[in-house]
Amino acid sequence: MEAILVDTDPGSVADWLARLPYAQPKLAAKLLAETVHALNRAEAKPALRQKLMRLYAEAADKLMHAAENALALEELTLSQDAQIIASRTQRALAEVHRGTLLCLSEQLQKKGWFERDQPKVELVVQALASARAWLGWVHQSYLPLPRGFWHEVHALYRLADERGWLREARDALPQAITxxxxxxxxxxxxxxxxxxxxxxxxxxxxxxxxxxxxxLPLTGPLDGGRGAYLVDTAADAQPCYMLIAPRDPAHSWLWLDLSNTLAALALREDKLKHALAQGPDGAAEAEFELIQLLSHAWQQPQRRRHSRDAASGELNVVSQLAAIWRHLNDGAAAQPQAHADAPPCPLSVVNQSPIGLMLRGVPQGHSLRAGDVLFAEDHGVPAGLFFIRWVTLVQDRPLVECGIERIATEARAAEAMPSITRADDHFLPALIVPGNPRFGVSERLLMPGRVFGRLREFRLRDGGVERLIRVTRIVSQSPYYQLMEFRASEDF
Structure with a gap:
């Protein structure tokens, strides 16, 4: 510990935290992170440090909500201010977590007949809560986790188990397990x-x-494997999906059983399916798709289907369907727009696979939201139409990495609307992906939202010609778009 001048009076600290400028989360996060970092390096009595860390944890929670509200107004992959807020908030949450672990370490070093376990149990719960807040923020802001995070989390659970606290009737322990x-x-x-x-x-x-x-403790090989994961509490890793018992019995392995969780998801999925059968509901549709995604991922994780090969070069990209439509249509707009589109943005190619690419760069004027659509060109030559499947921010740098999946090698601008319309309906920008009759591949239509209905009819304007079509099946989709095969209505 260092002799650093920090405020250790709980009343004074509480007053200072109350005046923290939460309405300016970029500044508030910087101040909070620096203050907690200084406390973590300073000497303080364990009981006093624990009291101060409770105050800072409450402030970090308040900061997180303020930062979340600020980021809701910004596109995270586009705004450097938003990225700074996300990064600084993560640092503040990390410092609070490290400070809580320091408190626990100091309490564990105290020996004596009259030392009680209750403060240590409370600190285990507090440390797990700070880890939960930190991980939740990392997920929300697409930031990477530092090394050692999972090792610390598993160590907290292992400590409570080895000390026998998990088997005792303590008020705080159900919260720790949850x-x-x-x-x-x-x-x-x-x-x-x-x-x-x-x-x-x-x-x-x-x-x-x-x-x-x-x-549960792992006592032998896992039965089946549906929703069964192993947790190596001695490793710096999240749960892993395995069908057999681990090879190294020296490690403290746990069994994470999700069978009841998957059953709860299935029940909710059935209720949503019944509700959606009564009529369209955007919120219910989004929840239904997420539950399907979680059910699939938690039963058996997605395996990497293709090898990644190193690649280099640069692509110019345009994101979002409306901007791609105008780019392919020589800048013409289907509807009046307040601002001109940004020019195509250069991004570096990091690696490639048979189905897509990994890109890195600063997306100037073009957001890289997970689930969005991307059109890429290589020196003016179309390189393909892609869905953005995942996004990661590079820590402390204004860079974004994304994985994109190719859905077509070329596309052209069109307009579409349902043939059965309401008074406020109008033609929407859409993209047509050419088919290949030789291989029995029909033309495909990319539209925003959830418009698919089997054999639903649309009016399609393509190259100055209007025709009636019917969509036959969904080829691919993201949270924002659907790519559908279609045929001329006269074929039915």
Whole structure:
């Protein structure tokens, strides 16, 4: 410890935290992170440090909500201010977590006949709560986790288990077990592939889902494998999907059983399916798709289907369907727009696979939201139409990395609207992907939203010619778009 001048009076600290400029989360996060970092380096009595860390944890929670509100007004992949807010908030949450671990370490070093376990149990719960807040923020802001995070989380659970606290009737312990389950479920979920709306729904539903999960000692090979994961509490890793017992029995392995969680998801999925059969509902449709995604991911994680090969070069990209439509249509707008589109943005190619690419760069004027659509060109030559499947921010640098999946090698601008319309309906920008009759591949139509209905009829304007078409099946989709095969209405 260093002799650093910090405020250790709880009343004074509480007053200072009350005056923290939460309305300016970029500044508030910087001040909070620096102050907690200074406390973590200073000497203080364990009981006093614990009291101060409770105050800072409450302030960090308030900061997180303020930062979340600020980021809701910004596109995270476009705004450097938003990226700074996200990064600084993560640093503040990390410092609070490290400070809580320091408190626990100091309490564990205290020996004596009259030393009670209750403060240590409370600190375990507090440390798991700070880890939960940190991981939740990392997921929400597409930031990477530092090394050692999972090792610390597992060590907290292992400590409580080895000390016998999990078997004792203590008020705080059910909360500790629930927090650990929530952390494990978050570790299983690849938030890079989720939209902000999906992440918010998952966060709200997480306590209920975690209550249905079970964490059990591993006594032998896993039965079956559906929803069964192993947790190596001695490793710096999230739960791993395995069908057999681990090879190294020296490690402390746990079994994460999600069978009840998957059953709860299936029940909710059936209710939503019944509700959607009564009529369209955008919120219910989004929740239904997320539940399907989680059910699939938690039963058996997605495996990498193709090898990644190193690649280099640069592509100019345009994101979002409306901007791509105008780019392909020589800048003409289907509807009046307030601002001109940004020119195509150069991004570097990092690696490639048979189905897509990984890109890195500063997306100037073109957002890289997970689930959005991207059109790429190589020196003016079309390189393909892609869905953005995942997004990651590079820590402390204004760079974005994204994985994109090719859905077509070329596309052309068109306009479409349902043939059965309401008074306020109008033609919407759409993209046509040419078919290949030789191989029995029909033309495909990319439209925003959830417009698909089997054999639903649309009016399609393509190259100055209007025709009637019917969509036959969904080829691919993202949270924002659907790519559908179609044929001329006269064929039916």
């Amino acid at each position: 927090l650990y389950r929530e952390l494990l479920l978050l570790g299983l979920t690849d938030s890079r592939r989720l939209t902000q709306e999906q992440i918010r729904w998952l966060r709200a539903a997480l306590p209920e889902l975690a209550a249905t999960a079970r964490v």
